[in-house]
Amino acid sequence: MNQPLAINFPNNIKLTVKREDLLHPHISGNKFRKLKYNILEAKKQGNEAVLTFGGAFSNHIAATAAAGKEYGFKTIGVIRGEELVDKIESNPTLRFARDCGMVFKFVSREDYRLKTEDIFIENLKAEFGDFYLVPEGGTNELAIKGCEEILTPQDVEFTHIACAVGTGGTISGIINSAGSNQRVIGFPALKGAGLLEDICKFAKMGNWELVEDYHFGGYGKINEELVTFINDFLDKTNIPLDPVYTGKMFFGVIDLVHKGYFPENSAILLIHTGGLQGIEGMNKELLRKKLPIIKIKK
Numbered sequence: 001m002n003q004p005l006a007i008n009f010p011n012n013i014k015l016t017v018k019r020e021d022l023l024h025p026h027i028s029g030n031k032f033r034k035l036k037y038n039i040l041e042a043k044k045q046g047n048e049a050v051l052t053f054g055g056a057f058s059n060h061i062a063a064t065a066a067a068g069k070e071y072g073f074k075t076i077g078v079i080r081g082e083e084l085v086d087k088i089e090s091n092p093t094l095r096f097a098r099d100c101g102m103v104f105k106f107v108s109r110e111d112y113r114l115k116t117e118d119i120f121i122e123n124l125k126a127e128f129g130d131f132y133l134v135p136e137g138g139t140n141e142l143a144i145k146g147c148e149e150i151l152t153p154q155d156v157e158f159t160h161i162a163c164a165v166g167t168g169g170t171i172s173g174i175i176n177s178a179g180s181n182q183r184v185i186g187f188p189a190l191k192g193a194g195l196l197e198d199i200c201k202f203a204k205m206g207n208w209e210l211v212e213d214y215h216f217g218g219y220g221k222i223n224e225e226l227v228t229f230i231n232d233f234l235d236k237t238n239i240p241l242d243p244v245y246t247g248k249m250f251f252g253v254i255d256l257v258h259k260g261y262f263p264e265n266s267a268i269l270l271i272h273t274g275g276l277q278g279i280e281g282m283n284k285e286l287l288r289k290k291l292p293i294i295k296i297k298k
């Protein structure tokens with residue numbers, strides 16, 4: 001669903017939000033798109049379990065666990081950080097995933113780096129039995145195929161499409177389905193991740209760019225300015241944004257609109273990729289640091 005913003009921007013620029021966050025209450029946004037063909041493939045291969053990887057507040061872990069519960073397969077989450085083993089109850093993402101039936105393996109940060117090595121995967125198979133493997137962040141060929149379904153034929157009316165970037169999978173799908181006269185702009189949520197190469201691996205067209213100025217210091221890093229922006233945006237539009245991905249991207253687009261980055265009469269489509277489950281965990285951090293918290297939509 002596309003929701004035009006009833007806010008006046010300079011240069012007659014119009015902003016519209018693609019509400020992918022409303023696709024499903026728990027498998028929201030790009031997670032739905034990325035998991036769709038992977039789950040169909042797992043079923044086709046006769047796998048009863050899906051194993052994947054993520055950090056303490058991972059949207060992908062939460063969505064995979066929810067999909068397992070809804071579509072009837074076991075889920076195994078390999079989680080970065082051994083110390084989290086005692087923190088499941090106090091971590092909203094892990095508690096949700098566990099309640100959906102996900103089984104965890106907590107590994108040290110060093111071991112987590114080995115997650116694509118054959119020996120690491122073989123050891124996991126020895127421990128958990130056979131499984132269908134979905135990489136960290138859910139990005140693989142089938143995920144890109146799912147993300148190619150984010151844009152619909154009606155979206156040709158937009159001159160620019162903006163999207164938050166983590167591993168680069170979502171933007172790759174969008175690039176592949178965008179028209180050659182449309183510009184796709186990615187806003188990395190992390191600092192210096194070498195994403196250009198990853199995106200080039202999957203993206204079939206060259207009509208895109210990354211704007212690397214809005215990561216707010218790196219992955220999961222936020223400040224008061226961003227919290228205030230997210231809260232004001234909710235007040236003005238009734239659209240909630242997450243602090244790790246969509247909040248930074250929306251902040252970036254609106255800042256660039258005011259700085260004259262986009263030509264007059266641009267029609268910009270902002271992809272809301274979900275991630276709202278992360279707000280609760282982030283608010284705990286903000287409270288600990290005595291900073292203002294993110295309002296939760298009622």
Ligand SMILES: Cc1ncc(COP(=O)(O)O)c(C=O)c1O
Pocket residue numbers: 029030059060137139164165166167168169170171242245246273274275276
């Ligand atoms: C809410 C949200 N938006 C955007 C992204 C970025 O997606 P990708 O990793 O495909 O670049 C993620 C991460 O997966 C996410 O959770």
